[in-house]
Amino acid sequence: MNEIVVVGASLAxxxxxQNLRRANFEGNLTLVGEEKHLPYDRPPLSKTMLSTEQDPGELSLISAPDLAELNLNLIxxxxxxxxxxEAHEVTVGDETIFYDGLIIAxxxxxxKLSKSNDTGGIHTLRTVEDSLAIRSALQSxxxxxxxxxxxxxxxxxxxxxxxGCKVSIIEAGAAPLMRGLGYEVGSACGRLHQSHGVDLRVGVQIRNIYGSHTVEEVELTDGSRIGADLVVVGVGATPNTEWLNDSGLTIDDGLVCDTNLNVGVAGIYxxxxxxxVPNQWMGGRPLRTEHWTTATEHAALAAKNLLQPADSTAYDSxxxxxxxxxxxxxxIAGDTNDFDEVSFLMGSAEEGAFVVAYRKGERLAGVMALNSMRPFVQYRRLLMAHGQWNQALDLAQELNG
Ligand SMILES: Cc1cc2nc3c(=O)[nH]c(=O)nc-3n(C[C@H](O)[C@H](O)[C@H](O)COP(=O)(O)OP(=O)(O)OC[C@H]3O[C@@H](n4cnc5c(N)ncnc54)[C@H](O)[C@@H]3O)c2cc1C
Incomplete structure (x- = not known):
């Protein structure tokens, strides 16, 4: 293998x-990115970038010397x-780039909100430009x-x-994060907002947005109206697969892979x-996640399996x-969907710190922790070891003293 192309110049x-070079791939390595920036980290975009005057340069995922060492053809x-x-080619601008191996990231x-119109002051958040625009809007x-x-x-x-802004949150579900964590735990997360004085409205959606040049008022489906000069929409993400539409690869809420991250064509991951991807730990259920850790794990495995297809390893995490x-x-660790039981094992919402465990059959399926980092590590370990529910209860007893 002499030519590897990686499409998508961000975390994955x-x-x-980096993993390809670490595994001694010495051929030509091309990294293609739609954004004009060197790869940067997204989690701070909704955290320190908004709450402080952090310099976007601090988000870089690689230093200049490390980048030079990778010896990339960077586009x-x-x-x-x-x-x-068939031709093993990726089109970028008016260039076609040949590959022996390809990683799609x-x-x-x-x-976006389906109700969005041309009114200014309505933002989404995915890129550093989005974050800077929201930061600037927050100032005024x-x-x-x-x-x-x-x-x-x-x-x-x-x-x-x-x-210092007055903040309202509009949530369509009966509680925040309900789809991922269930009503009880979602409501406990909702308390975080309410205890800080945020106006949390659940079970409602946006009916209309009013404003001449910029947003002035929002009408909800329950008929109520809230004045606002900034709207930030956080209603999920759509996978970037349109460029693959006529590739013959299977697209179904993301690029469908086998458990080795292969997309069904030799040499493409x-x-x-x-x-x-079907995750072995989840019993092989295909899942698209938007988690930082998953992206880094996938990247390492895709690189390994591309270089050693005969010795492929399944995704199991x-x-x-x-x-x-x-x-x-x-x-949050593990699987917190479709559970049989959810139980507060340590602390409580009132204390502002807790560990909640999710049971499926006899198995500990997932754990969610608020301000409980030490116990969380131990529960995550138990999940990695495919721990049983009674082991989770025993651990709670031990940790609760
Ligand atoms: C605001 C924010 C906060 C987050 N906070 C957390 C957190 O606290 N914890 C956590 O676990 N996760 C968090 N995440 C999720 C985490 O950042 C993502 O899981 C991670 O960025 C995924 O990396 P990726 O490389 O797969 O995709 P992306 O980061 O989306 O990168 C894909 C790259 O490919 C480029 N691209 C798209 N189409 C093409 C094309 N046709 N050709 C070339 N390039 C293309 C895109 O422009 C982009 O640069 C957060 C995400 C955001 C947006």
Whole structure:
């Protein structure tokens, strides 16, 4: 293999390149990115970038000397527009680039509100430009509406409050994060907002947005109206797969892969937010996650399996994600969907610190922790070891003393 192309120059794409070089791939390595920036980290975009005057330069995922050492053919500011799997070619601008091996890491983009119109002052958040635009708007805004009480919306709410804005969150579900964590735990997360004075409205959606040049008022489906000079929409992300539409690859809520991250054509692998992968730890259920840790794990595995296809390894990992809101840290590991039982094992919502466990059958399926980093590590270990529910209860007894 002499020519490897990686499409998508962010976390998964860069980490794939680093892993390829670490595994002694000495051929030509091309990294193609739509954004004009060197790969940068996204989690701070909704956290420190909004709550402080952090310099975007601090978000870089690689230092200049380390980048030089990778010896990449780096094409930035230009998206790949087509993939021809027969000719082994990726089209970028008016150039076609030949590959022996390809890693697709084109991630996802922020979903927009279907009710969005041309009114100014309505933002989504995915890129450093989005974050800078929201930061600048926060400086001159007094009243902010956040649409969606997911992680990104919640983090922006915390930053807006920190900057002295009046903040309302509009959530369509009966509680924040309900789809991922269930009603009880979602409601406990909702308390974080309410305890800081955020106006959290659940079970409602946006009906109309009013304003001549910029947003002035929002009408909700329950008929109520809220004045606002800034709206930030955090209603999920859409995988960037349009450039693959005529490639013959299977697209279904992301680029569909087998458990080795192969997309069904020899020599082509996917990694990160764009990839829908059966995770062995989850019993092989295909899943597209938007988690930082998953993107780095995929990148390492895609690089390894591309270089050693005969010795391919399946993706097998406990999903993990975190979120920082106000002064609080939420951590989630494992599978917290479709559970049989959810139980507070340590602490409580009132104490502002807890560990919640999710049971499926006899198995410990997932754990969510608020401000409980030490016990969380132990529960995550138990999940990695495919621990049973009674082991989770025993651990709680031990930790609770
Ligand atoms: C505001 C924010 C906060 C987050 N906070 C957390 C957190 O606290 N914890 C956590 O676990 N995760 C968090 N995440 C998620 C995490 O950042 C993502 O899981 C991670 O960025 C995924 O990396 P990726 O490389 O797969 O995709 P992306 O980061 O989306 O990168 C894909 C890259 O490919 C480029 N691209 C797209 N199409 C093309 C094309 N056709 N040709 C070339 N390039 C293309 C894109 O422009 C982009 O640069 C956050 C995400 C955001 C947006």
């Amino acid at each position: 794409g860069l980490r794939a390149c 930035l500011g230009s998206p790949a527009t087509r993939l021809d799997t 084109t991630g996802a983009r922020a979903r 805004s007094s009243s902010v509406i956040i649409v969606g009480a997911g992680f990104i919306g919640s983090e922006v709410a915390a930053a807006a409050l920190h900057r 996917a990694a990160g937010d764009v990839a829908r 406990v999903p993990f994600v975190w979120s920082d809101q106000y002064e609080d840290r939420i951590q």
